[in-house]
Amino acid sequence: MAESPPPLQRDPARPGHLLAAGDWTLAEAERLQAALSGAGPAEALDARGIGGFDASGAMLLWRLCRRLELADDALQLREEHRPLFTTVCGICRNPPREIRRDWGLRALLGRIGWTVQDNAREIVALLGFGGQVLLTALRVAPRPRRWRLTSTVAHMEAVGLDAVPLVALLSFMIGTVVAFLGAQVLVDFGATIFVVELVGIAFLRELGVLLTAVLLAGRTASAFTAQIGAMQSGEEIDAIRTLGLDPIEVLVLPRLLALVLMLPLLAFLAMLAGIAGGMVVGAAMLGIAPEMFIARFHETMELRHFLTGIAKAPVFAVVIALIGCLEGLQVQGTAQSVGERTTSSVVQTIALVILINAFFAIWFMEMGW
């Protein structure tokens, strides 16, 4: 391509006159801006030499005129460029209001305040939502025709049955790890047989149900949020309301019920798998035959360990279902909002599950259970 003429130069014939030439387009914007910033004072501008001309070029030309403080009739323009230049001028005469952004200490304090307020609101919303769901459940309970059995069973399959391989495998692996850890300490005392109690108590009281709850917080709470969130952004929830249905009854109760029924079952499975993991390590590495493992288990294990463990399962189920559904209902229309809410629901459920588990542990210990 041949070297294009300079976009702006002084007219050798007429002093005080500028000549514009070449393409004044977005592609040339960088070169144009460099040339314009060097333009000295002038009283007239002849822009008839301009070839390609687009809206960006028009804006740059307008800026040049403003900086040179040219009178309206001091600009000569080709007729075909006139409409575009007039349009752009009309726009550029009303410049935007600058929005000041504050990045200082005040903004920091402000953001902390907003975040605290958001968190407080979240807690209130969760408590309120829990009450609302409870009321709806009480209202629906005496009317079996309004129980949504199909939906509940479908969710039971999705949150329960489909999670069996994952829960069983991961609990088994953690069981083997706990047994290994215990054996490393206990072997010094010649007391490797206590691995049975270690694995048994750990899984019956804590790990079985906790692992299940954490896994389902990641797997199910996120799914609930995404499902309901997508429905919310597609205005399906609004449609449900206008059809005279209650979204809590239609969407939340079946999910809650499914999880309350399935989480204890999965927790029981996790206990079995974890203890099986311990048994395999015992047989393979520590010289504890499976028969001996089971006999020792019968001798030392008490029912209360199992009961305190499994009693926590429905509580975790309620927490996971409530947060998952509530976050989904709070989605506001955009894809980004669905993502944010899903993240928030997983983080909240895992944090709450671990927190509640700690309270349970202290309480059970104080009660001597």
Next chain:
Amino acid sequence: MSGAEPAIAVRGLVNAFGAQVVHQGLDLDVRRGEVLGVVGGSGSGKSVLMRSILGLRRPQAGTVRVFGVDALSRDAADRRAIERQTGVLFQGGALFSSLSVLENIAVPLQEQLDLDPELVHALCWMKMRLAGLPGDAGHKLPAQLSGGMRKRAGLARALALDPPLLLLDEPTAGLDPVGAAGFDALLRSLKQALGLTVFLITHDLDTLYATCDRVAVLGEGRVLACAPLGEVEDLDHPWVQQYFHGPRGRAARREV
């Protein structure tokens, strides 16, 4: 680039989804500087045609040339050349929901060119006003805009690179009549001021009568007719007759 070359030239286009054939040897020219309206029943392949022109969909056969460049080329330089010369408004606006209106308009400028941030801001603001948005809309997120404003913001983003060719997919669908009429007027004034070539898919007869130089009717996998409105109206084809001479068609024509 010779001036005689059409802005878009489609030859022998074949598009099929499994057994369902959408286009069967479709030919279409969009001349420079014209507004071509594309109409056709639902499922006649209007959007598929646009996606083929944009290179978003690979047709089973046929060629598409945009300003003489092969739109189906896999060469990155060819692709870039076409992307720089075309602006697209998708049906829903397709604004990036996490960015404000001004940031949305700035995306193509920042990606394709290396400009001073102050200039980018000024250009984006100008494009936003050009598309008929008020000045305070710039810092709003797409979710805070009405349907009509979202379309205008989408149009502003399509105009960001000052493309000579604009492809619009049902720009007035979902707008109230006043908003749609405003959009038609905007399109006319932009076309006049910027000298745009416009490929316009629409169901809206009012838009058709208000803006288009020529109309292409899609059907039976090909272009049934491509001519000025007056000629297309008289085409002897059941769908065309129903479309233009049904109650809605008559009403739209009366206004002109």
